[in-house]
Amino acid sequence: MPEGNNQSKSRKAEAILAELEALSAEDLSTLATAVDRELSRRGLDSMAVHANRFLDAIIENIPDMIFVKDARRLAFQRFNRAGEQLLGTSRSQLIGKNDYDFFPKDQAEFFQAKDRATLSSKTLLDILEEPIETKNGLRWLHTKKVPILDENGEPIFLLGISEDITERKAVQAALVRAKEAAEAASRELEAFSYSVAHDLRAPLRAIDGFSQALLEDHGAVLDDEGRGFLNRLRAAAQDMARLIDDLLNLSRMTRSELRRVSVDVSALAQASASRAQQTYPGHVVELSIQAGLFALADAQLLSVVFNNLLANAWKFTRHTRGARIEVGSLHEDNEQVFFVRDNGAGFDMAYAKKLFGVFQRLHTASEFEGSGIGLATVQRVVQRHGGRIWAIGAVGEGATFLFTVSGAGREEAGR
């Protein structure tokens, strides 16, 4: 029965609807008012109430503070939940009041000046940062103020949307402070390196120079042992000078700017290999470098990597008959991995992690000379590129150093 009833009613409604098209705008408006009045007389929600509830639901659930002020008195007309939470004030206390009722005078003046500016310009005003005193303390807002105009283009309301950026501002400020601290530390390190370069070398020059002077001018009054001691002094001074240079080089790797270009890795490795060969002229090595290797990397820094890795390969194959050194690349998880492989002295995988630490050495100075800074420098360069480096090897069976420079990790800033 209700169905039939509904159908007959809807047929009646359809008949009225069919006539609507013929009505003038004025008549339609009158009709709408009449329908609204009839709905509320029967205790039903009017169309305006429906629309309002829909709008309220949206406004209420927006996470930013939303407020509407009337254009004349700038008193609050509407206010949402996020706003209540932000200010710590309920909307019942706010509605009908203005800024002077809640905020310190200078803040209220600021808010209303912006309101008036928005209304008179009739355009959106974007206030990137404004402080606001709330029951929960001082907060910072990013606010947009929008004029709402009537049918004649005159402003009747002011809509405000405010995002609470207090936490974001705090994080940004902390970041700026951290950056400044890091820069200060970096400048300090630079000054330190500089004075290391100058001031630590000067006494070494004196030790070496005067030992030599003693040998030359007074060598006759010393026996062989005495002259031997002086030669040891000189050798030690020169060792320390090399150590200082290596450390400076390591710190330079950290400081210098990273400029990625397309690098001909094969050519670069060949140049490094030639250098290594010059350092060990009598050492015969069977060298193989894969052709056509390229990388997007800092050419100067990458050459430091190959200089070190190939010098090491030459050094640690010095006692190997049929020494072979190979440079190539392979693909692992879509990433290009370069490697330098030798069949030299190798190392115990138990100490693999120690390889890249500053001053860490797996061989005694009498077996293989070195400062223990080279691989630390290599690792620094690779890390600057956002890459990884690792090594595999076994004692007496050679070593393979593998690294990436593609920056799949995060590239590190220089200074």
Add this chain to the structure above:
Amino acid sequence: MNDKVILLVEDNPNDEALTLRALKKGHVMNPVVVVRDGAEALDFLFARNAHAGRDRELSLQVILLDLKLPKIDGLDVLKAIRADERTRLLPVVVLTSSAEDQDMVNSYSLGANSYIRKPVDFNQFVEAVRQLGLYWLVLNQTPSRPLAP
């Protein structure tokens, strides 16, 4: 040529002694005037203050300039030398501990003629000084005129 003076600007007495020894070893026999900070170097060059009474006929062949100096540092001394009509043509060899690129670039861009990093190995130092002497004191030709303030 031997009467031409070398000006050594060096604050470290050990380095001073070693440089003088290296010059001797490198058979550089020219008289050497040693000044120990940047201000004194400029006083000597421009014959003023403590050096107002120096021999005005004296002819400088080359200046060996350390970078890290008390009072006025080496780069500022170099700048002052190049800025003054009386001294701007003098050969200046920077002789320093520093291997920082920046020091080298600054030295050359301010008009240094050579840049030598003092090696720790004394024999290398002697060799460097010998070559230096050979070039700046024997081979290099400069307009002949006294350094007259």
